[in-house]
Amino acid sequence: MRIGRDRLSGLFFLALCIAYGVEAQTIQVFWADPNDPLTPKTFPTALAWVGGFIAFLLVVSPEPPEPSHPWPQLKRFDWLRVAALLGFMVLYGSALQRVGFLVSSTAFLVAGFLLLGERRWWMIAAASLPVVAFFQFSLHGVLGIYIADPFLEWLGVIR
Amino acid sequence: MSEGILIGLSTAMQPLNLLMVFVGCFAGTFIGMLPGLGPISAIALMIPITYGFDPAAGMILMAGVYYGAVFGGSTSSILINAPGIAGTVATAFEGYPLAQRGDAGKALAIAAYASFAGGTIGAVLLLAAAPALAAVALSFQSADYFALMVLGLTAVSAFAARGQFLKAMMMTVVGLMLATVGQDVSSDTYRFTFGQVDLLDGFSFLLIAMATFALSEALMVVLRRQMVAPEALAATKGHMGSLALSRGEIREMVPAILRASPFGFLIGVLPGAGATIASFLAYGMERNVARGEAKARFGKGSVRGLAAPETANNAASTGSFVPLLTLGIPGSGTTAVMLGALLSFGIQPGPSLFQDRPEVFWSVIVSMYLGNVILLILNLPLIPYIARLLTLPRQILVPLILFFSLIGVYLVSFNPFDIQAMVAFAAFALVFRLMDYPMAPLILAFVLGRLMEENLRRALLINDGSISFLWERPICLGITIVTIVVLAVPIFDWWRQRRVVTAGEGG
Incomplete structure (x- = not known):
């Protein structure tokens, strides 16, 4: 499996989403209203899952065809x-x-x-x-x- | 409605507001002409200037900047084949060949007339569509707004360039993540602040917009060594040719304009589509409609091939204001920046804007039309002189753009931390732009993030914590079905592409 820029960026975002998701679990929730269906933690946790899934798709997606040198224009x-x-x-x-x-x-x-x-x-x-x-x-x-x-x-x- | 138009006219015709339209159009034309800098940067640069302005005047200035930037983009597309913005890429297909054969003046005139016609027809359609949609939108509940926002964010990704769907979705999620930094909307809980006092209020939308657009676009000019193009020097020194059009050219142009105007407007109303897609589709449509000799002229300087995308991108720019003004939901990166600006004026756009602040609602609509008139009567004759701005040395312009961007954000908070944060975000945007990640979904998601969470919370509270509102409420169900369709098309495309490439790798 060739690691090109799409997969590399996918890995970066996967790491970012995992870090974000882990940090989201540390958010303090005050159960003043136990009936509140959306705590301050819910939305970020959902975002971490959705983002992680998209990043995973980026990693497993085929890389677009590139010339022999990965980013020749960078030079x-x-x-x-x-x-x-x-x-x-x-x-x-x-x-x-x-x-x-x-x-x-x-x-x-x-x-x-x-x-x-x-x-x-x-x-x-x-x-x-x-x-x-x-x-x-x-x-x-x-x-x-x-x-x-x-x-x-x-x-x-x-x- | 006539009363509203009168309110709009009386507000927009005030000397100060007329001046705003004029300054906005001129500044927008100038910034839009600079390759790399688009309307989002142009509008973001204007926001700090409008602090302290009356909201109507501020919005009029920004609407003028928007129009000017689109027109300015056409100028650089035609003269030097370097579109200032993505919405005018299709303009270069026919405009540049016309300029190359010595008809630059004619090409600019066609672009100006087409833009004027597209903007005018768009403004008339907006006059009819906006109040009607605002009336319908009054019955919308939090659940419907949440579903609409999901649709807007999905659509802006789905309409991204081919192969960019996943990347656009990723940027959408990053934008939503950034919006969660700081104090939670409904509780006193702080999220992702890492004990930093500077993060308690979260990031300001201006900081994110400036960093991901104005700063990163200016840095991209340096990175790509896009200093003054030799074509710019040649074009501005050379003769522009006559601005007059022959009767035959007008006959060719008018039907194209009439086809592209409503088409562009409708594309603009769709969340996520906007001027770029409208201009490409209008160009493609015109090429399919053309027969015989007219078809053969495409690619060599076709009048209708130039008029169609120019009309469509202006009509779409007008159309994109419909969801912003009536629902309070921007459908594009540019209108997302406008929403941010409106919120900073303390105005929440939406159906109630139509009733609560009619002077803002109507004056923006009327000023769009005035902007078109000003662009036609002022910019067209001045184009040979304005075009000289293309030769302004970038080594002077870039540091000035960086300076005004940084100080614009600093003036909101007087906190040097914001400058450091901007630099970090600009570096992030620069790297990911190079990897073909679009930035418009990020800014749109950032602006909508908090509204989205708030509406979801309210919808869940009303619905006893169940998300069944998505299929139980008829409006929600309709929007959800559209979202699924919009999402399915690029996923199917991605899956097909993956099969082809995997088959290629395998054998």
């Missing part, structure tokens, strides 16, 4: 840049409240532009800080939505 994909962008997003999420919206957002945009190959400094400058500053001004000044920004607070621009 042509730009995995490195995508991984770096995902990393930037995680960092951005971590920095947002510590550093502040203006600095972290501008840094995220500049890093993204540079990573994707933009080298024109005027373009990088025009599409980062002014966009973020305008957005923050619109949030604060127009929509009345306050985003905490330790850097601007330190500068005394916002209080």
Whole structure:
């Protein structure tokens, strides 16, 4: 039996459904109403069974015909840049409240532009800080939505 | 009904709401033109902007974005053979050959007229169908709603691309699983929170929609190295040709439009079908109807072959609002995002929306028609200029899309955990997109998950814990039979395919 992407993903979902089903059994049920036909556990348990059955079908289904190498196109994909962008997003999420919206957002945009190959400094400058500053001004000044920004607070621009 | 139309007209014609239609159509056209980004991403990106808006204005903006995105998808299909959305893939079959022979302007004009006609006829049909269905739906009970939701989720999987049925079903279950995270709907019990405070409220629908669509689609552009296509540069620098149509072309186009409009609308009303299936079926139908020379022109730039899918996808987009507005049950990924948006405005769509908030109900319907008018009179003449947006560097656009997606979700909760969760879901969506798992069933199931559980609980309580309501109530029985039929077709297809492949492997 050849393990291709469909079977591999089926195995992943089978494991996920088993884990979900096991976790579902730990849900606390307060029997305040013994006549309640649907406890907080019922629906997740049913989902685990249905999901497990579908995942099982995915595993036993025949794989679609594939060329000798399983995923030849994967090599042509730009995995490195995508991984770096995902990393930037995680960092951005971590920095947002510590550093502040203006600095972290501008840094995220500049890093993204540079990573994707933009080298024109005027373009990088025009599409980062002014966009973020305008957005923050619109949030604060127009929509009345306050985003905490330790850097601007330190500068005394916002209080 | 005339009173309702007047309410809708007076709401939609307010200067602010007219501006919303205009901005929505323009933004939608722009986002829809970008290959990879579809209407779900376009609408999801608009949701944070509409916080604080009047619900009618917010929904009008999103309806405009929807239309604009479908139209924008046609533009990139015709000009560079790169459909922005799945619903306009069939448009490229005839639109691109027309553009290649120097008639890009004509192809865009046909697409615009066909979209306008499809949207207009669809809006008229919606005017008639929605109140009628809403009146019927008033007699629906929890059991019927539960059965309808099961039908919707089954149908969206059954209508997935060939060979994707099991994968779509799997994504549906994953969507339902995600909906169970957080506090239980009717008790104080927390489920799947793993002691994390951040998970107590569950995941917001915007987080899931943005991560699985806007973020993962933008990342896919980078992954596939889809920067600026050389065809885009060539198409936007080249001459578009005349926008005028000859009398013969109009004669060829009109019957195709008249056939495809009601057909597309009906397909759109069906849960799970939507614009993509409508456009492919309309194209196939037109090719079967054509005879002689007209048939020979298919694949080489046929006018009716372009008009039919364009009409059908717009009529279907309108039709897909029928179950959303009257039953509160979305039939597609796009309308699921709209349902999420309506719920965030504090509005529960359904038959009572028609009575409780007529201004929202009717203004959305009227604004759809206005959206079509705006697309025709504004976008068509501006197309040569709008098309230049296709050449905007992706290295600038992608980080901006990522930024607005992340911050859009952050602004709802002000919790950085949501950003980290989005990144995780986007990575998940990216990997499973590569394995041909469709994401629309996931978002539809996520939005319906809690409603489904709640309706099932109520139905069981009324019925003493028995699921016999599924065959005892006539409405439920009808819906259950349709569900079984819808489910049986792909299962039979899967079984036949399995037999063929197993026989091949065996011998």
